[in-house]
Each structure stands twice: as C-alpha cells, then as structure tokens.
Amino acid sequence: MASHLDSNVIPPSRQRETPRSGLTWIGQSMKRVEDPRILAGKGGYIDDVTVPGMAHAAMVTSPHAHARIVSIDTSKARALPGVIGVYTGQDLARVVDPCPSFASPPVPQHAIVLDKVRHVGEVVAAVVAEDRYVAEDAAELVEVEWEILPANVDIEASLEATGDAVIHPDDRDSNRALDESFQFGPVDEHFAAAAHVIKRRLRWHRSSAQAIETCGVVAQFDPISGSYTIHANTNFYNFIPFVIGGSLRVSPGELRIIPVLAGGSFGSKVFNHKILIRTAGLSRLAGVPVKYIEDRVEHFTNSDSHGSDRLYDAELAVMEDGTFKSLRFTVLDDYGAYLQFGVGTHGNAMAQVTGPYRIESFGMRVIAVLSNKTQQGPYRGFGSEVTNWVMERMADAAAKELGRDPVELREQNMIAADAFPYMIPTGNIYDSGNFQKVLAEAKGLFDLDAWRERAKALRAGGRCVGVGVATCMERSVYGPTEWWSLNNRETPGFTLTSTPEAITARVDPSGKLFVTLHSPMVGNSPETVVTQVLAERLTVAPEDVVINYSDSQSGFNSVGPQGSRFTAMIAGACVSASIKLEERLKRFGAYMLQRRPEDVELRDGCVAVVGSQDQKKTFAEIALTSSFFRLSFPEGEEYDSGIDCTAVYDHPISTDPDPERKHLGIFYPIVGHICHMVAVEVDPGTGKVEILDYAAVHDNGTIVNPRTLGGQVWGGTANGIGTALSEQFLYDADGQFTNPNFSEFAMPTANEMPRNFKLGHVETPSPYTEYGVKGGGEGGRLGAPSALTSAIEDALSDFGVTISSLPVTPPVLRGMIRAAQASG
Known part of the structure; x- marks a missing residue:
C-alpha cells in the first residue's frame, strides 16, 4: 500500500448477519409487494x-439563454378571469430566501x-389561477422586456469569458x-518510469433521466400557524428538510413534507428543492393551496437534473509488460448555470x-x-458512469497501442481475488x-x-460487425x-459524515x-x-408485514434510495x-412460558422453547398480553407495555478524508463488479447500430431478490x-435548447434493446x-456505454475509426466513416 494511505486504517466489520445458505426468504424471486396497488391505479x-x-400554477419562462430583465408587465395576465395572482421573483423574495446550495x-x-x-x-x-388552463393562458399574456447578453455554450470558451459573458458577476x-x-500517490514518478504513456481526449455529452412522471408539488401555507x-x-424529504425550511423561513416544526409515490426517478427526484420552495412561496403569496407539476418541456429545460457534460484529457502510464501503473x-465539467451539489459527482467517481485494475497512483485536476x-x-x-467509460477507453487504447488482446490485458491487470479488502x-x-470469475462467467x-x-468472418465478407x-x-x-471532499480545504462547506437509514x-x-x-x-x-x-x-410470513411511510415530522432523518x-x-x-424486537419478544414470551429468555427462540412467528415443538407462544399472544395486561408481568421498565422500536442503521464502514487530502478516506466501499459483452453491427451507409447479442454478469454480493435485481x-x-x-x-451557439421533446431527444425503445439479453x-x-x-x-448504465463503445470501434476497425465521444448517433458514425473513407 502506498505511503499516502498509511493514515487510512480500515475499521473492523460491524456485520451481525453473515452471508449463509439455507435462508428462507432472502434470495427468493418474490413478487414485488408494491405492485398490486400500483397496477390497480x-x-x-x-x-x-x-x-x-x-x-394551480403555471410558469413564465425565459426564451433566452442569458439576458437581463428590463421590465415585466403582468397587468394583462392579472386581468384574465380566474387568475388569483401573478408573481415575479421580487414578489417571491418577500417570503422565501434563495435555494439551498451544497457548493x-x-x-x-x-x-x-x-x-x-x-x-x-x-x-x-x-401565475396562480383557478385551474391550469387559465394559468397557462395568463402566462402567455405576461410581457417581458429583455437585454440580451452573450451566451456561454462551449466548455473551453466559457472559461475565457469576461465582462457581460460572466454568468454570476456579483460573486466571481x-x-x-x-x-x-489532486495527487494520490507518486503519480509523476510512475509516469516518468512508464514504458508507454497512452493519451486520449474524451468527450461525454449531457443527457438526463426522463422518468414517466415529472416533478410535482402540492403546497399549502397556513397563515394561522405560519406553517x-x-x-x-x-426523495430527500426526511434527510435534510431543515434546508428547505431555511429557504422558506420556517423551522422544521413548521414544515411538513409528505411523500407520494414517484413515477420513476433514476436520480432526477433526489432533491426537487427548487419547485418545493417556489410552489410553497406561491401558496403563501396567493393565500390558497397551490399545485404545480412540470410539463415535459419544463422538466427538460429547468429541472436541475441534467447529467454529466465533460471533456477529459486523460493519460495512462503502462509498463513494458502491459502493467497499468498510474x-x-x-x-x-460543464455544470450549467448553477452548482447545487458542488463537484460531488467527481467525489462519487473517485x-x-x-x-478493477491494480493502478498504484492517480492524479486529477x-x-x-x-x-x-x-x-x-x-x-x-x-x-x-463517465469515469468507468474513461477508464475502459484507456484500457482499449492501451491494448491497441501495445498490440495486445483487450480482454487478456484487462485480466492481467485485475486485482486478485485474495487481495480484498483492497x-x-x-x-x-x-x-x-472475484473479478476473474465474473470475467470467466x-x-x-x-x-x-x-x-x-x-x-x-463477417467483416471479411464486408459487414461491419464487432465485439x-x-x-x-x-x-x-x-x-x-x-459531497465535500474535493472542495477547497479552506472552505469545504457542510462537512457532514452521516447517511443513516x-x-x-x-x-x-x-x-x-x-x-x-422514513424514505419514499x-x-x-x-x-x-x-x-x-x-x-x-x-x-x-411475508403477508404479515404491513408497511407505510412517515412524513418529515414523524420520521427519522433517513437518506433514502439513491446511490445504490x-x-x-x-x-x-x-x-x-x-x-x-426479538429481545422484547423473548423476554415477554419466556416469562409467559415460565422459561429464561436464553431458553427460547423465534420459530414460525412464535417464541418457542428450544427443543420443544409444543411449548410456544405466538407473536399475537405475546403482543396482546404485553400491550393490555401489564399486571401479568413483573415490575420494571424492561416490561413496559408493547413490542415496538425505532432502529437506525448508520453507514457500515467509513473514515474521514485526510486533512491534507492525501486521500479521501473510505466513503463508497460496498463495491460490486460488472462485465458486459456485446456484439453489434454498424450499417456503414446509415451509421445505424444494431445490437446482435448481449451478456451482462454482475456481482452485487448476496442477492436479496433475483427478480428485482434483474429488473434493475x-x-x-x-x-x-x-x-x-x-x-x-x-x-x-446562442444557448437555445434545440431538442427538449421526445421527438428529437431519442430515448431508446424496445426496438433498440437486445433481442437476446x-x-x-x-x-x-x-x-x-x-x-x-x-x-x-445503477450497474447497467455503469457498464453498457463502455461495452458498446468498444464493440462499435471494433466493428469499424477496418475504417480505422476511433471513438472518443458519446453518444455515437447514426449521423456521427456516418460522418466518421465518410472521413475515414475520404482519407483512406
């Protein structure tokens, strides 16, 4: 282990339930408990x-990418019958503060x-109106006078912007x-000693989750209680409701957030803070409850959930024998106009x-x-998913430059099965x-x-097929x-260290x-x-488990489903x-059976005497007696009525970052492994890609439910x-979003999915x-882009095409093929 990691000691395990065979329910492909009510509507x-x-509320949105507001005339909108109120940013700022920022x-x-x-x-x-139709009509009547400013679209050009092209001139x-x-380990020394330095410029373009349901809120302000x-x-309603309350100028006791089912998220509904604050503020200004649900264009253009948009200049140090060294x-990283989560995505990627490779050092700017x-x-x-793609692009590039088989080169550099925890x-x-076993499978x-x-053989026959x-x-x-380990050490921000459930x-x-x-x-x-x-x-029995959900005032600060x-x-x-619960069940049950707690066990929904088939009390009997017959038990608080508890589980293993950022600590340690293999055919005349075959092998530790994991x-x-x-x-070039709709933002359909997965x-x-x-x-998305890029590049190997940017749409691929044909 490199010396910079000396202070990062791995804590002992706190695991209580060990992996084992012979389990009754864990590992079974049980149908989802959630499905009946969802399928029934x-x-x-x-x-x-x-x-x-x-x-209902409707929004007036900007047609410009960068502009000052000279004036806003709301008179025509306010005069429309059914309109309750029309509110500008200045109006909203009277009752709410800016949105939370973790940057x-x-x-x-x-x-x-x-x-x-x-x-x-x-x-x-x-606009707040009696119904959404009136609100939308009124929004069209709002007149805004603009002073257009230069738009920043290109990543590199935006870095050099000055004057009016600076997006936040009051702050920077x-x-x-x-x-x-950052340098983690002797990066410079390892590159100096390398026999080969593989270099690539790689571009990952932005897209986002487009769940079947957009973000929505129903908010009601009570002027009597001020709540x-x-x-x-x-998603975050129970983890950090106080930051929402801070923006709304109320305490957590004056804020109740009630979760509803979400029609998909894929990350896009983790926070939703902006529309919560806006809709709640509108309710206060209008004096009525307000519902606002994004339409699809609004979700595309203003949901604050666009994915990564990055340009990499990457280098891989490789030794003469093919060992990856550094x-x-x-x-x-083009973050867009704001920076709600700081550079947490890069902390995530670190x-x-x-x-899966034994790379000894790493450096990043x-x-x-x-x-x-x-x-x-x-x-x-x-x-x-982006750094997975970058790493795999560099592995393929190394194999190409060294004349090595890309699978064998990967296997040579894989961490050995006996090296964990690594x-x-x-x-x-x-x-x-056991990465080698996953690869073999x-x-x-x-x-x-x-x-x-x-x-x-197919390429020899003129078809562009690759693996x-x-x-x-x-x-x-x-x-x-x-979230904060990559921030400037002088201003790291909110240095939280808990993510409980x-x-x-x-x-x-x-x-x-x-x-x-306590999570949705x-x-x-x-x-x-x-x-x-x-x-x-x-x-x-599973049918004896009944589940419901808390709200932000009745639940513990659980983080919820995100980050796998x-x-x-x-x-x-x-x-x-x-x-x-077992401790209380055994205590009460043992007393009722006139036994010691250590002489009984849980069996088939009963507290039973060890070794006896007949001496037992059902959970129902124990709960009934413990709840309503207190005088049947001895004095002492250990026999207080009822069989209930609240239980909190903190992160299973984590450590702090090094104060000097020599390392980032243990912060994302429960790590699975995936291997995707795919065969594709590219039509050189159109650039269309057809997936011929696809195999995915995942190691996600002990599988709780194969059916649901397979769906994920x-x-x-x-x-x-x-x-x-x-x-x-x-x-x-003017910052106009040109494809905020499903006719032009091409999400894959069943026709694009592998027929044989x-x-x-x-x-x-x-x-x-x-x-x-x-x-x-998240594993499917963490592997599929890399496997497909590799396969498409292999399919076009006769043209000498190198893929350094995603997505590779048909026009992009057709352009690459034409360029190769023209130069060849």
Whole structure:
C-alpha cells in the first residue's frame, strides 16, 4: 500500500448477519409487494393529491439563454378571469430566501429569478389561477422586456469569458466555479518510469433521466400557524428538510413534507428543492393551496437534473509488460448555470476511478465550468458512469497501442481475488470481489471466442460487425464525504459524515408486524426488501408485514434510495429493528412460558422453547398480553407495555478524508463488479447500430431478490444504451435548447434493446453489510456505454475509426466513416 494511505486504517466489520445458505426468504424471486396497488391505479401519485380550495400554477419562462430583465408587465395576465395572482421573483423574495446550495462557495439560485436569466427555460414569473388552463393562458399574456447578453455554450470558451459573458458577476469574475488538483500517490514518478504513456481526449455529452412522471408539488401555507404542508414526489424529504425550511423561513416544526409515490426517478427526484420552495412561496403569496407539476418541456429545460457534460484529457502510464501503473487526467465539467451539489459527482467517481485494475497512483485536476445551460443533478451513476467509460477507453487504447488482446490485458491487470479488502489510490476500498470469475462467467455466457470468430468472418465478407467488452465497478452505499471532499480545504462547506437509514416497527396484538419507512418509494422496491428481510429475521410470513411511510415530522432523518444504497442500508435497519424486537419478544414470551429468555427462540412467528415443538407462544399472544395486561408481568421498565422500536442503521464502514487530502478516506466501499459483452453491427451507409447479442454478469454480493435485481440491471442497461447511441441534449451557439421533446431527444425503445439479453450473477458477499448485500441499482448504465463503445470501434476497425465521444448517433458514425473513407 502506498505511503499516502498509511493514515487510512480500515475499521473492523460491524456485520451481525453473515452471508449463509439455507435462508428462507432472502434470495427468493418474490413478487414485488408494491405492485398490486400500483397496477390497480391505487398507488397515489402527485397528481392524485387534491386539497380543498386548491389552485394551480403555471410558469413564465425565459426564451433566452442569458439576458437581463428590463421590465415585466403582468397587468394583462392579472386581468384574465380566474387568475388569483401573478408573481415575479421580487414578489417571491418577500417570503422565501434563495435555494439551498451544497457548493462551497455557493452559487446563488432563486426559485424565480430576480434580475437576470442564465439559461433557456428559467422561471421569471408565475401565475396562480383557478385551474391550469387559465394559468397557462395568463402566462402567455405576461410581457417581458429583455437585454440580451452573450451566451456561454462551449466548455473551453466559457472559461475565457469576461465582462457581460460572466454568468454570476456579483460573486466571481469568471465562469470558473472551482479549480482543484489532486495527487494520490507518486503519480509523476510512475509516469516518468512508464514504458508507454497512452493519451486520449474524451468527450461525454449531457443527457438526463426522463422518468414517466415529472416533478410535482402540492403546497399549502397556513397563515394561522405560519406553517407549510407540502406533498411532493421528492426523495430527500426526511434527510435534510431543515434546508428547505431555511429557504422558506420556517423551522422544521413548521414544515411538513409528505411523500407520494414517484413515477420513476433514476436520480432526477433526489432533491426537487427548487419547485418545493417556489410552489410553497406561491401558496403563501396567493393565500390558497397551490399545485404545480412540470410539463415535459419544463422538466427538460429547468429541472436541475441534467447529467454529466465533460471533456477529459486523460493519460495512462503502462509498463513494458502491459502493467497499468498510474492514471491521470484533467477534466473540464460543464455544470450549467448553477452548482447545487458542488463537484460531488467527481467525489462519487473517485470511489472507483481506477476500475478493477491494480493502478498504484492517480492524479486529477477538476475544473467546474459555469455555462448558460440547465444545471447538473443526479442521474443514474452520478458521474461514475463517465469515469468507468474513461477508464475502459484507456484500457482499449492501451491494448491497441501495445498490440495486445483487450480482454487478456484487462485480466492481467485485475486485482486478485485474495487481495480484498483492497484500497485504491484515492483511499476508498473495494470490500470484496472475484473479478476473474465474473470475467470467466461473462466469456462463457456470451461465448466470446465464437463471437470473435464470427465477427472476423463477417467483416471479411464486408459487414461491419464487432465485439466489445467492459469490466467495470459499481460502487454502492455512499458516505457523504463525497459531497465535500474535493472542495477547497479552506472552505469545504457542510462537512457532514452521516447517511443513516431507519425504520419504526411494532408487533400489533393481532400478530401483524407494522413497519414505517422514513424514505419514499421512487420506483425501487423498498417494501419488498423490508418484507423479505424482516420475514427472514423474525420468522414471520411475508403477508404479515404491513408497511407505510412517515412524513418529515414523524420520521427519522433517513437518506433514502439513491446511490445504490437503499437495499444494503434498509436491510441493516431491519436487522437492527429485528434484534430489538426479538429481545422484547423473548423476554415477554419466556416469562409467559415460565422459561429464561436464553431458553427460547423465534420459530414460525412464535417464541418457542428450544427443543420443544409444543411449548410456544405466538407473536399475537405475546403482543396482546404485553400491550393490555401489564399486571401479568413483573415490575420494571424492561416490561413496559408493547413490542415496538425505532432502529437506525448508520453507514457500515467509513473514515474521514485526510486533512491534507492525501486521500479521501473510505466513503463508497460496498463495491460490486460488472462485465458486459456485446456484439453489434454498424450499417456503414446509415451509421445505424444494431445490437446482435448481449451478456451482462454482475456481482452485487448476496442477492436479496433475483427478480428485482434483474429488473434493475435490465433497466440500467437500457439507460446505458440510450447514453451510448442516441441521447444528447443539444444547445446551439446562442444557448437555445434545440431538442427538449421526445421527438428529437431519442430515448431508446424496445426496438433498440437486445433481442437476446443474457444475465448472469456471481456472488461475493460483502464482509461489512448485513447478509453481505451490495447495491445494484445503477450497474447497467455503469457498464453498457463502455461495452458498446468498444464493440462499435471494433466493428469499424477496418475504417480505422476511433471513438472518443458519446453518444455515437447514426449521423456521427456516418460522418466518421465518410472521413475515414475520404482519407483512406
């Protein structure tokens, strides 16, 4: 281990439930508990929420990318029958403060702009009316006079902008929001000693999650109590509601956020802070409850959830025998007009930046660039999918320059199966793995040798067929230091170190187990996971587990589903709750059986005497007696009435960053591994890519539910296919967003999916989480872009095409082929 990591000591495991065979419910392909009410249309989404006297809001948005507001005339809109009020940024600022920012130093953002717009679609006024139709009509009557300013679209040009082209001139004199350099280990020495230095310039273009449901809010201000009640399809409602309250100028006791089901998220609904604050403020100004749900164009242009938009200059140091020694890059990241999460996406990526390879040092310069585009937010992978692609592009480039087989070169450099837990140069650890076994499984599932021979023969016959491989990491269960560990050390910001998850549970006198979750359902399977783990641990039937959700005033500050964390974290909370419930069940049950607690066990929903089939008390009997017959038990608080508890599970293993940033600590250590192999054919006349065959092998530790994990991998792979082949947000030179609709933003359909998708699993359980569970919600997108890029490049090898940018749409590929034909 390199000396810069000496202070990063791996703590001992706190695992209580070890991985094992013979489990009853964990590992079973159980149907989702959530599905019946959702399929029956009884789920309860944001548009299902109505309250008495509710009005509706519509937004007036900017047609310009960068402009000062000279004047706003709302008179015609206010005169329209049915309009309750029309409000500008100055009006909203009377009752709310700017939006929260996790950047340090912060980049100010208002829910309705005050004097200047910084991207197309930014809100400059809002109409509240009796219905949405009237509100939309009135919004069209608002007249705005503009002073147009220069627009910043190109990353590199935006860095050099001066004068009126500076986006936030009151806070900084350039569009450079952050510029920090890091070295983890002896990077310069390793590059000086390298036999080969592989260099590539790589470009990843922005896209985003486009869930079936956009973001929405129903907000009501109570002037008597001065409090807000907000329904929203957001995720963070229980983790940091106080920052929403801060913007609304109320305490958490005066703010109640109630979650509803979300029609998909993929990261896009992690926070939703801007529309919560705006809609709540409108309710206060208008004096009525207000509903606002983004239309699709608004979600495209103003949802603050665009994905990564990066330019890399990357270098890989390789020894004479093909050993990868060091990696370094400079990355320009186009964050758009604001910086809500700072450079947390890069902190995220640092958890696995060297991939599955024994790379001994790593260096990075990250430059956060502001531009006149919508700001970035979470999207499945949150930056790690990009660095996976960069690492795999460099591995393919190394194989090409060294004349090596790309699969064999990867295998040569893989971390050995007996080296775990393995600490990478940034300080994060990989908890467990067997990368060679995953690769072997993928080779067999895909039939790699046969496909290579087939592709070679087809290319000889004039067809452009290729085979690609990606061997990538899937970090999960994040620690929050990723949000701030790359910030300037003098102003690191909010240096939080907790990301807990909690549940409340009680055994009802009927014998049912009632569970309250403190995080929402955003398309994942929280109720199913909780049911399986509690049924396993407490020996109850799944149908006896009843689940509901808290609001922000009744729930613990749980973080919720994001960053592939929820299954591992909620399983930990369930184990914690089960231990507490078991202790009380045994105490009461043993007394009722006239035995000692150590003489009884949980069995089939009963407390039973060890070794006896007949001496037992059901959970219903115990809960009924403990709840209503206190005099049947001895004095002492240990026999206080009821079988209930609240249980909190903190991060299973994490450490602080080094004060001098020699390393970033252990912050994303529950790490899975994935290998994707794909065969494609490219039509050289059109540039169209057809996927001929696809195999994905994932190691997500102990699998809780193969059915739901398979759905996550399938869905993530679909996301990754779209990222690689078609999805890109396009801005013209004036900053106009030219494709904010589904007719031009080409999401993949079933026709673009592999006809033959083969999914395999390898299980190397984590030694740190309960039952050895790892996350699996993002893996498909973390691997698919790299595998497809590799396959397309292989298919076009006869043309000498090198792919250095995603997506590779048909026009892009056709242009590459034409250029190669013209030069050849």
